Amino acid sequence: MTKLHLKKRKRFFKQIVLISILVPLVLLAFSLLRFLAFKFFNYDLFSDLLITVAVAVVLVTTGYKPVDFAVLWLVRHVFFRSHVNGQIALSHLAHEAVTILNKYELANLIVNTIADVYCLQSASILLVEREKKVYRIVSAYGVKPSSWKHVEFPEQHPLIELLRTRKLPIDQSQIQKIFSWQDANKLNHTFEQLYASYIIPLMFGDELIGSINLMTTGRSKLHSSQEMRCFFDFSREVSKAFRNAIIMTDISDANQQLMRLQTELLHTAQRSAIERLATGLAHEIHNPLTIISGKAQILLLKRDQKAYDTQVEDVLKTIVKQTKRAADITRKLLMFSESQQSVKSLLDLEEIINDTIALLSYQVSLDRIQVLKRIESPIPKFYGNIGELREAFLNLFLNAVQAIGQEGSIQVGLRYRERERLIELSIRDSGPGILKENLNKVFHPFFTTREESTGLGLFVTQQIIHGYKGKIIVQSEEGKGTSFTVELPVRHEKKSYEGNVVKKDMPGPVKATR
Amino acid sequence: MKLLIVDDEVEICDFLKSFFEERNYEVRSATSGEEALKAVEQFKPHVVLLDIKMPGVNGVQVLQEIKAKFPKLKVIMVTALETRDKIEECLRLGADNYITKPLSLEYLENDVREKIEAVTNSSSA
Numbered sequence: 349m350t351k352l353h354l355k356k357r358k359r360f361f362k363q364i365v366l367i368s369i370l371v372p373l374v375l376l377a378f379s380l381l382r383f384l385a386f387k388f389f390n391y392d393l394f395s396d397l398l399i400t401v402a403v404a405v406v407l408v409t410t411g412y413k414p415v416d417f418a419v420l421w422l423v424r425h426v427f428f429r430s431h432v433n434g435q436i437a438l439s440h441l442a443h444e445a446v447t448i449l450n451k452y453e454l455a456n457l458i459v460n461t462i463a464d465v466y467c468l469q470s471a472s473i474l475l476v477e478r479e480k481k482v483y484r485i486v487s488a489y490g491v492k493p494s495s496w497k498h499v500e501f502p503e504q505h506p507l508i509e510l511l512r513t514r515k516l517p518i519d520q521s522q523i524q525k526i527f528s529w530q531d532a533n534k535l536n537h538t539f540e541q542l543y544a545s546y547i548i549p550l551m552f553g554d555e556l557i558g559s560i561n562l563m564t565t566g567r568s569k570l571h572s573s574q575e576m577r578c579f580f581d582f583s584r585e586v587s588k589a590f591r592n593a594i595i596m597t598d599i600s601d602a603n604q605q606l607m608r609l610q611t612e613l614l615h616t617a618q619r620s621a622i623e624r625l626a627t628g629l630a631h632e633i634h635n636p637l638t639i640i641s642g643k644a645q646i647l648l649l650k651r652d653q654k655a656y657d658t659q660v661e662d663v664l665k666t667i668v669k670q671t672k673r674a675a676d677i678t679r680k681l682l683m684f685s686e687s688q689q690s691v692k693s694l695l696d697l698e699e700i701i702n703d704t705i706a707l708l709s710y711q712v713s714l715d716r717i718q719v720l721k722r723i724e725s726p727i728p729k730f731y732g733n734i735g736e737l738r739e740a741f742l743n744l745f746l747n748a749v750q751a752i753g754q755e756g757s758i759q760v761g762l763r764y765r766e767r768e769r770l771i772e773l774s775i776r777d778s779g780p781g782i783l784k785e786n787l788n789k790v791f792h793p794f795f796t797t798r799e800e801s802t803g804l805g806l807f808v809t810q811q812i813i814h815g816y817k818g819k820i821i822v823q824s825e826e827g828k829g830t831s832f833t834v835e836l837p838v839r840h841e842k843k844s845y846e847g848n849v850v851k852k853d854m855p856g857p858v859k860a861t862r
Numbered sequence: 863m864k865l866l867i868v869d870d871e872v873e874i875c876d877f878l879k880s881f882f883e884e885r886n887y888e889v890r891s892a893t894s895g896e897e898a899l900k901a902v903e904q905f906k907p908h909v910v911l912l913d914i915k916m917p918g919v920n921g922v923q924v925l926q927e928i929k930a931k932f933p934k935l936k937v938i939m940v941t942a943l944e945t946r947d948k949i950e951e952c953l954r955l956g957a958d959n960y961i962t963k964p965l966s967l968e969y970l971e972n973d974v975r976e977k978i979e980a981v982t983n984s985s986s987a
Binding site: 675678 | 871880881944945961964967
């Protein structure tokens with residue numbers, strides 16, 4: 349009977365039942381005794397207080413044991429019923445587990461459910477990471493994340509070897525009997541690291557996938573060997589689910605990494621191609637421009653001696669000015685491709701937008717696209733990487749220009765939403781709009797509806813904006829156009845360490861920040 | 863006031879040469895890196911205007927050799943367009959200024975004069 353453990357709530361309930369049965373029973377027995385004593389001995393039990401108390405105590409002590417036994421029997425039925433419920437919950441869980449293909453999600457579900465069903469103090473799941481050849485805790489209940497996040501064991505760790513060879517649950521209270529004194533000591537330490545008193549291996553064939561680690565307390569319902577066996581069966585079922593989830597998680601991680609690398613590669617290739625193009629182009633264009641402009645400047649410098657009429661002077665000035673303008677376009681092209689390496693500084697977004705529009709002005713005028721700019725000054729300076737922001741804006745503009753094709757308008761808006769401390773950039777085009785089913789795909793890498801596009805522009809833009817904890821929202825109406833809204837949070841206070849680094853690198857503009 | 867102009871584009875060398883000669887500079891020009899290095903040894907200019915992109919020995923290599931042999935010689939890099947990395951490399955190697963084409967002749971002349979004055983002042987002092 350002493351082995352029977354009840355929940356606190358149930359123990360309290362048991363006491364109430366016990367008292368409510370015991371008190372009337374004792375009173376009844378006392379009245380009977382008094383009646384008998386009076387009838388046969390003509391003695392009133394109430395006449396002496398001492399005797400009254402003594403009789404009551406005798407009655408209570410003799411009555412307690414049988415009543416307690418009866419009540420416990422009753423309560424045990426309630427307890428037993430909930431235990432059956434626990435088994436049902438486990439078997440449901442085992443079925444559900446197969447459908448979950450993310451190992452973290454699966455581990456969380458199992459840890460939380462078993463801890464609840466068995467009233468455990470703590471529970472955790474150790475899973476293999478094949479690539480790194482380690483076993484790591486992926487989820488835990490009842491332990492602070494900071495204390496389990498770093499727990500990992502190499503493949504050669506004694507515990508891992510032991511679980512792999514024994515393939516059976518290990519009970520901390522039994523290790524002294526099974527292992528030598530030294531080995532038991534070492535294992536005890538491992539149990540502490542895992543916050544466990546039981547470690548149940550998760551096996552798939554001969555492969556050790558991981559383990560379920562439990563810490564029971566007095567009120568936990570995992571003590572009888574039958575309960576343990578039941579739990580071990582459950583762990584065998586779940587092993588299959590874990591194996592599948594591990595494989596799926598690995599595949600999806602690898603897939604994501606591949607996608608990211610592919611994007612990066614294409615992006616860098618694109619950028620270095622632009623760089624080569626810009627510098628090569630500049631060599632071919634700037635040299636003749638230098639000669640044209642230089643000769644015009646020489647003539648202009650001689651104007652005092654030669655006394656040109658004003659028309660000639662104007663022409664010469666125009667030549668100098670326009671050659672500079674022509675050179676600016678390749679310079680801007682290079683400026684836009686040189687991005688990632690640049691350091692962060694305080695930026696004037698209005699200027700960046702004007703630069704971007706200037707870069708596209710030729711194409712825009714060729715396609716008869718009107719650009720309407722609406723900038724609500726003042727716009728606060730934005731702390732960021734100039735190359736990244738140029739690239740993000742350029743991608744949005746290019747997208748708008750390409751969406752319109754021929755004839756239309758682009759509305760560009762820039763304003764500061766003071767209360768939310770957000771800089772808002774909106775670019776609205778009068779293009780054909782985006783099909784509803786494509787709307788949530790526009791930011792996916794390699795998604796494009798145009799043959800000549802790589803489908804990276806908007807993806808890269810989104811990555812950049814997210815890098816600044818900003819948001820990018822797309823709205824579109826078929827036949828009417830599309831608008832992209834970018835919200836960039838203005839950070840007024842910078843973390844001190846960041847400030848220090850930046851101040852060292854760029855003494856000029858950063859001093860202005862608060 | 864001796865000036866060496868290095869550019870693989872003959873036309874550019876020619877008009878810069880006549881521009882500076884009219885302003886009483888003694889000017890030589892070179893159209894390749896090899897030629898430039900020879901001219902530096904023989905002509906001993908005060909300032910070199912040096913193009914970066916040239917076939918054969920390029921401007922950066924010329925700059926390196928000049929600064930190794932004549933650390934006091936002023937070198938102004940003149941280039942069409944270069945990446946920031948290239949510009950930083952030149953400045954690290956000791957280039958005294960960096961000017962992009964198309965050139966503003968007024969600015970260029972001022973800069974050349976300043977550099978020559980700095981050299982002649984320090985050597986006479």
